[in-house]
Amino acid sequence: MRINGEPAESTPAPGQCLRTFLRDAGRLDVKKGCDAGDCGACTVHVDGAPVHSCLYPAARALEHDVTTLAGLGTPEDPHPVQQAFADAAGFQCGFCTAGFVMTAAGAPEGADVERCFKGNLCRCTGYRSIRDALAGRVNVGPATADGAAFGASLGAPAAPRVVTGTEAYTLDLPATGVLHMALVQSPHAHARITRIDTSRAEAAPGVRLVLTHLDVPDVLYSTARHESRLDDPDDTRMLDDVVRYRGQRVAAVVAGSVREAQLAAALVEIEYDVLPAVLDPEAARASGAPLLHADKGPESRIAETRRNVVAQTHGEVGDVAAGLATAAATVSGTWRTARVTHAAMETHGARGWIDEDGRLVVRSSTQVPFLVRDELAHVLGLEPDRVRVVAGRVGGGFGGKQEMLVEDLVALAVLTIGEPVQLELTREQQFTLAPCRHPMRISVTAAADADGVLTALVVDVLSDAGAYGNHSIGVLFHGCHESVALYRCANKRVDAEAVYTNNVPSGAFRGYGLGQVIFAIESALDDLARELGLSPVELRRRNVVRPGDDFVVNDAPDIDLVFGSYGLDQCLDLVEQALATVGEEAPEGWAVGEGMAASMIATIPPRGHHSEATVAIDDDDDGTVTVGVGSAEFGNGTATVHVQIVAEELGVDPARIRLHSSDTDAAAYDTGAFGSTGSVVAGMAVAQAARELRSALDAGGEPPLSCTGRHSGTPRSVAFNVHGVRVAVDPVTGELRVLRSVHAVDAGRVINPEQLRGQVEGGVAQGLGSALQEELLVRDGEVVTRAFRHYRVPQIADVPPTEVLFADTYDELGPRGAKSMSEAPYNPVAPAIANAVRDALGVRPYELPMSRDRLWRLAQETR
């Protein structure tokens, strides 16, 4: 076999696929997204023809020429397709880019784009920028008209490397000198382990270590990570003698290769005493239900272990009964959202080792390196300064990597053996083991007077936490916060509970609970507008909060949240106007409808978010500027933003700036890249450090110089999103077509228009997926959709264009007037579509996803 023109030095093993053979040969530009032929990230050319290398028997490529992404071109001399992806900003995390470029470079002339790329999934972009790359459109530029970097559509600093396969993701490390871990997972939804025999596994070839519940620290913790570890319930043991969901980690085997570890994992003998399981959250909080965590005490911070309730809020402001009594119109309903998986193209993975100073080092696919460091130290009984956590470029997150799912076992194995150990989750494990988005049941009653002014808003939420609490507390409170606080209403009541079940755990997911509750509230308000004879936009105008209002849910207002700027009024106007313009024609016989929904999000999570960054200038000839910042780049674009901020503050060429990020050694501290904080917390710390450096230089300071900036994440501002759609529904088949999609954002001053547009489009695409097609199916506690071919992540053909509109505001709190905007565009999409379906069919959908079969059944109700 010749790889990129060079003879391969080894011979494939029987049963080995070309993907792992190439990676073992050091071709780390070949990515693993699914390992099952569904996502296309591993696409390479065999004799010039693109194939999915994960499906291709490596032995069959002997005597053939194999070309990988790095064989097409280099950062200095890129292939035209590679250059096109860089010029179009045709990626965000960039993990899928290898596959897109290789597919495009090997595609027949004039191939239909949607069919050509149906075997390539991108979770970040929403595909518009990829279409631009394929069409040769250029979206990035060096500077604004007046020469500034801030406000310009600067390309990602890593772009030349991402498109040529030379940017290192988490596990893009040498294949030699590392042991590999495989996991044994529970076959039962609820069981106690009565016997576990590892002797056969330990005797298997290559095996170095087998870990079970007998070997792990007796420390309870949470896989969820926040600034305060007390925010999340301590209900999880690294390996437990009770398993609470099918797929839970039961044992870990470390061996010389992945293959040896997998073979030995099958030899671990386990006997279970199967316990009663409860899979429905309503049943789980009823009396007599099997209790999941009754063995935990108050130190675990679980709301009510005797009712399986991990988190709750109950409260009322004003007088709801009076508000309902005086109403001219009242509507109510109960909505349900599905289980959804993040589907970041890079699976969770980590490699650990001991460095020369005897410190534990863990390189992980994480959004929160500092928080993982601190929790590893807590669980393993180490001082935090004896642990270093570092992330390379992370292949997508969407909240899923604000969770410690692999680092703990890797660290324990490294400490036990003293050698490097790696664990890479399979795509199947991403479905069966890693947390998903919380499914919720939300009941809403909304009432207004004859002028359309809200007199009562009542929300009741039941959230399925799954078997472990992790993010369920934060998701519940956040989900009920900005969704309810968006509306001025004197009388509000919110009752919400997150309940343990023996399902796969739910966790942090883009929007952090808001999307589910917003789906219900925005649907109810749409009904209310109909009752009152108002347009849905007008109803919002009469009731949304505006500067001077408090942010109220069901208790005292949140005083840490302020209006640093306000652009919701503009967003409503922009969507109303844009939706009035012509879109695609509806097919004959299809029902057409329009819908909109609004959402608000705090620019920073509550309860503390800290960043301490450094900006330094060298005394070398070209004055290289080095930025040390703790937050991670996972497609959120903060690497670009930080460069732009420093360029602006220092007045230097962005090309001179080097970023050293997401490493607990690179910066003093950063809570992490979640809750949209990369720009507004880490960015503020970077800006302050750069300003200090500018002052030092202006005062006559001579390089080398280094300055530090800090931000503590308070006070917080609010950002707004409004989505509008026109849809056509075929009542005969349930097929839905989006005829027009518009999305207005209030992100403050726009730092990078192309990048912001991309973040919005990506969020809308993920919203479309949740709204119309994605569903993690669980039967008897077993996840049955455990491959991308059964779980419908939107393909390029599934995502219609969305026009993105920016409100013109300047935030007093954010960096140079900017606000955060990466997770929020997801939130209003599903209710906007649901409201359009209601408009089209005359019947309201109450359940996500609004798949064709569900819309067909809905259409039957009108006949």
Added chain:
Amino acid sequence: MDLATVTSHRLARGRDDLALAPGETLLAGGTWLFSEPQPEVSGLVDLTTLGWPDWESEPDALRIGATCTVERALGAPWGPAASLVSAAADSFLMSWKVQHVATVGGNLALALPAGAMVSLSAGLGASVVIWTPDGGTREQPVVDFVTGAGTTTLAPGEVIRAVDVPVAALSLPLAFRRTSLTPLGRAAAVVVGCGRTITLTASTTRPVVLDADDLDAGLAEVDCWYDDPHGPADWRAHVTGVLAREVRSDLAR
């Protein structure tokens, strides 16, 4: 993905090589075999080295070799049926990159309801040519060969050699319809019309052949609607009826 339990990869050069040792399985394109863990498999026997022709023109049949890839099968002399063949291949969930490797025989052996080559060959009234372990050959219509979702009449030791498409079918009126939960997703219903027969696949656990002249009665009698994450049975039954009636009117043109 790597198949951890596999320790041998034999290249078949002749029929004698097709006798399988315990744990061995046949490897054609490999696009399904390598897409899921195969913990029972310890050895692979590669069919693609047998040198079977992609297609042969027999007096009454167009014979497509089992190891012919879907991509190469598109180039066979289909005559007026070429656009139907193209539409069927297009209904694969998987991309053209998979069609470049996946084989016609592999798709038949897998016998998924959404198997595009099952839809095509069943719809054209084709028969599977099967090598039996005693050195003989048997033929069976595809509609009988596929007995359910993922099940066939293949006995241990039997190997699919080819699929014979009757030449007469290629010049009959032909029609094709499909649908899925997303525009280019895994097929939820595929309906192929050929002459006066209408064949349902994807929405049924096995191919169902209906008479275009008695379609409604035939649809009412279907007893094997399929239910999986790609569509519930009630919706599939309904849209199959819609598509089948469209196919019937196409055939009448």
